[in-house]
Amino acid sequence: MLKYQAIAADIQRSIEDGSLKPNDKLPTVVELCQIYDVSKITVKRAFDILVEKGLIASRRGSGTFVKSSQDMSDPRGTGAYIKGDARTLGFTRSDRARGFTVEHQDEGAITSVVYDFSIVTPPEKVARHLGIQPDDFTYHHCRVRCLDERPIVIESTYMPLDLIPGLKKSQLYKSVYSYIQETLGYKISSFHRIIRAVAATEEEAERLQTAPGTPLLELEQIGFFDDGTAFEYSVSRNVGDRAELRDVNVV
Amino acid sequence: MLKYQAIAADIQRSIEDGSLKPNDKLPTVVELCQIYDVSKITVKRAFDILVEKGLIASRRGSGTFVKSSQDMSDPRGTGAYIKGDARTLGFTRSDRARGFTVEHQDEGAITSVVYDFSIVTPPEKVARHLGIQPDDFTYHHCRVRCLDERPIVIESTYMPLDLIPGLKKSQLYKSVYSYIQETLGYKISSFHRIIRAVAATEEEAERLQTAPGTPLLELEQIGFFDDGTAFEYSVSRNVGDRAELRDVNVV
DNA sequence: AAGTGGTCTAGACCACTTC
DNA sequence: AAGTGGTCTAGACCACTTC
Structure with a gap:
């Protein structure tokens, strides 16, 4: 697995298991570079994946945050749905x-x-x-x-x-x-x-x-x-x- | 406009006006680096945009190609549609x-x-x-x-x-x-x-x-x-x- | 062997926010 | 002034294709 995918998966896990809660601030890009021992552009690509999934949002100058939960799963109880992919x-x-x-x-x-x-x-x-x-x-x-x-x-x-x-x-x-x-x-x-x-x-x-x-x-x-x-x-x-x-x- | 956006827009224009035809091979990443005077990662990001739009496809080892035209516009002649965004x-x-x-x-x-x-x-x-x-x-x-x-x-x-x-x-x-x-x-x-x-x-x-x-x-x-x-x-x-x-x- | 695109680094420089 | 994320460079290294 590629580094940026691994980092994205790791952060996603933290969000899903509750260690990162809605509106929590993620570590800064530079901190994540140190934590995972990668360069900025690699952290950025991991962020891109999670932004695409609707899990996080970045604000230049202030940080990157977990989106407030938007749980739209199965609202009509149909038990079946088709995902985007x-x-x-x-x-x-x-x-x-x-x-x-x-x-x-x-x-x-x-x-x-x-x-x-x-x-x-x-x-x-x-x-x-x-x-x-x-x-x-x-x-x-x-x-x-x-x-x-x-x-x-x-x-x-x-x-x-x-x-x-x-x-x-x-x-x-x-x-x-x-x-x-x-x-x-x-x-x-x-x-x-x-x-x-x-x-x-x-x-x-x-x-x-x-x-x-x-x-x-x-x-x-x-x-x-x-x-x-x-x-x-x-x-x-x-x-x-x-x-x-x-x-x-x-x- | 950012460099990678400008490059993507430029290539898209070439596809739309017919200078690049379906299945044509684009210049290599390195050639595009020279043409636009940018680094590889910037060309790659431009490619990402066009792949996302369904206009091109890259094959490692052989090159990047214009997709065969998939013109699905207005097939029922409704005159109105909603785009993804x-x-x-x-x-x-x-x-x-x-x-x-x-x-x-x-x-x-x-x-x-x-x-x-x-x-x-x-x-x-x-x-x-x-x-x-x-x-x-x-x-x-x-x-x-x-x-x-x-x-x-x-x-x-x-x-x-x-x-x-x-x-x-x-x-x-x-x-x-x-x-x-x-x-x-x-x-x-x-x-x-x-x-x-x-x-x-x-x-x-x-x-x-x-x-x-x-x-x-x-x-x-x-x-x-x-x-x-x-x-x-x-x-x-x-x-x-x-x-x-x-x-x-x-x- | 030579050519292709993909990932990644270490760091520069910038735009923006916070204090 | 200090801290944040975003873009970009020049190049290393790799996986894969073509010949």
């Missing part, structure tokens, strides 16, 4: 405050129903977003993911065949991302997303065990490897009252 | 590709209808999120914002009275954020958000000129000054087929 984790659910999330795939509470898994030529729009030709083959799969037997989201995903050889239906019941990252060794680096509210169609309503017209949170998304290659185009629709998306937005 | 800009609409947005308040196309502007004691939940006591006074306002006469979003906002003296109803027809930043001199630094899909109530439907039950994109949001003080709690509900939210998510 949830797509890399696969499906997640709320674990504790501060938006910290953990995978629960091994606990058996999260299940998938696969409605389609095939190799097709993609729609023109999908081909364009993936940067491939319309006659290049892609995997297409459609699945519903459930938390404790309750359908949460229906996803439709396209991935270029060339990029991801050997994908099998059985992987769809687990995390496709871990297959890509661990088995194939690619590094997923970013997602471009558009978020909308839409009404459930009849088919979606049936598969999601809800009524047609029910509000769904739609995520249209393109995933990229760290070399900038688009590896995935996906549209997922989450049942409005069973999922939500969290975000920390630094200006 | 739109809340600081106030209400915005699509201007060009790559998610670049501009304010259009001076063109008269964006209008507001204010349904309520009063000083009240906040609900318990709001007080908690703002870090104030339930008997501390807050401004409360509810308004509908329209693009070309068409209602897009209904907002309900609470702001602590103590923090923002002198707010008048007339400001609500312009941007409250510019009042806070320019007139009062505070610096807005971040927002915590939860995004959901919900159904329009009868009252909302009437004010938004749509049908009850229509899917709305809800943003529940807390805004912070750069010293970590929460200055705003707001819930806004955007008509599903008239607005969308964009996002670039770096893992």
Whole structure:
């Protein structure tokens, strides 16, 4: 682990276990340089991570402070939410405050129903977003993911065949991302997303065990490897009252 | 403007005007150091900005490349969308590709209808999120914002009275954020958000000129000054087929 | 072996806040 | 005047890719 990540993780731990309380002043940058035996720029990068997470705020001339707790976790008791970076984790659910999330795939509470898994030529729009030709083959799969037997989201995903050889239906019941990252060794680096509210169609309503017209949170998304290659185009629709998306937005 | 920001802006300009095309290789870090007469870490920070925006990707050992264009602007032709950081800009609409947005308040196309502007004691939940006591006074306002006469979003906002003296109803027809930043001199630094899909109530439907039950994109949001003080709690509900939210998510 | 980007140092210099 | 965080340098060292 890199030094600035280690320092950020260490400070985050102090905040989460209560040794640093809301509005507490952190040690100064120079003190932290001595404590961790690093240079200023390394402490600054650690701060950047925690500012990005919404945990601290710095004031030039006066110091760096723990933000007053803004515990927005699971306010409607839905028991499930999607974090900002949830797509890399696969499906997640709320674990504790501060938006910290953990995978629960091994606990058996999260299940998938696969409605389609095939190799097709993609729609023109999908081909364009993936940067491939319309006659290049892609995997297409459609699945519903459930938390404790309750359908949460229906996803439709396209991935270029060339990029991801050997994908099998059985992987769809687990995390496709871990297959890509661990088995194939690619590094997923970013997602471009558009978020909308839409009404459930009849088919979606049936598969999601809800009524047609029910509000769904739609995520249209393109995933990229760290070399900038688009590896995935996906549209997922989450049942409005069973999922939500969290975000920390630094200006 | 800081050096790394200037370099990032310069490279972004080259990408947008086509001098750098998708998949083109940028000059190496060392070359850019010479071109701009800066050190490596400054070039790296410029790269970080552009990676964050989804414009470039670096590959250790081989170079830095322009991402293949992922033009997702206004795919449904709604003519209006909310960018990731739109809340600081106030209400915005699509201007060009790559998610670049501009304010259009001076063109008269964006209008507001204010349904309520009063000083009240906040609900318990709001007080908690703002870090104030339930008997501390807050401004409360509810308004509908329209693009070309068409209602897009209904907002309900609470702001602590103590923090923002002198707010008048007339400001609500312009941007409250510019009042806070320019007139009062505070610096807005971040927002915590939860995004959901919900159904329009009868009252909302009437004010938004749509049908009850229509899917709305809800943003529940807390805004912070750069010293970590929460200055705003707001819930806004955007008509599903008239607005969308964009996002670039770096893992 | 040569070239690439990423991390990190030790310290200069600056803007801003506090006293 | 002293203390705070933010930017930036010049360069070392490293991990990785390309040839």
